[in-house]
Amino acid sequence: xxxxxxxxxxxxxxxxxxxxxxxxxxxxxxxxxxxxxxxxxxxxxxxxxxxxxxxxxxxxxxxxxxxxxxxxxxxxxxxxxxxxxxxxxxxxxxxxxxxxxxxxxxxxxxxxxxxxxxxxxxxxxxxxxxxxxxxxxxxxxx
Numbered sequence: 001x002x003x004x005x006x007x008x009x010x011x012x013x014x015x016x017x018x019x020x021x022x023x024x025x026x027x028x029x030x031x032x033x034x035x036x037x038x039x040x041x042x043x044x045x046x047x048x049x050x051x052x053x054x055x056x057x058x059x060x061x062x063x064x065x066x067x068x069x070x071x072x073x074x075x076x077x078x079x080x081x082x083x084x085x086x087x088x089x090x091x092x093x094x095x096x097x098x099x100x101x102x103x104x105x106x107x108x109x110x111x112x113x114x115x116x117x118x119x120x121x122x123x124x125x126x127x128x129x130x131x132x133x134x135x136x137x138x139x140x141x142x
Contacts, residue, residue: 050084051076058091070125071099071116078129079114100134 048056055072059065075091079101083089086103094100099114111134117126 049076051080054080054084054089058089063091063093065093071114071127074114074127078127100132 052072055075058075059068059072083101083103083105086105088109089101089103092100092102094113097116099116100111101114102109102111104110110131112129112131113134115128115130117128118124119126
């Protein structure tokens with residue numbers, strides 16, 4: 001009988017404890033965490049260079065990839081200086097190793113293909129840029 005009373009008391013106290021967690025101050029914790037995350041995100045955004053904004057916009061926003069560090073570094077170092085004055089730039093993924101970059105220069109759309117290579121000797125990725133007359137419409141809608 002004593003064991004049944006103890007078990008009943010334990011269940012009741014557990015119920016009160018769990019109800020207290022749902023209605024207590026812990027409910028505000030995710031909100032404060034969200035606000036902290038927003039501050040951290042805005043601080044992170046404010047320290048990005050124009051080159052980093054350029055590469056992350058093309059890779060993450062336009063292409064929809066989560067992150068390709070090698071491609072982003074190449075875009076920042078090699079492509080950004082070429083296209084930084086352009087008012088339109090896009091990046092299309094043709095395959096896992098081919099990308100089509102289109103940009104406007106002096107009112108004329110220019111295109112080039114980036115090809116990604118792996119160098120097993122140095123254990124690194126390399127890119128080659130080739131000018132092309134193909135644009136996304138000509139390339140994909142033949």
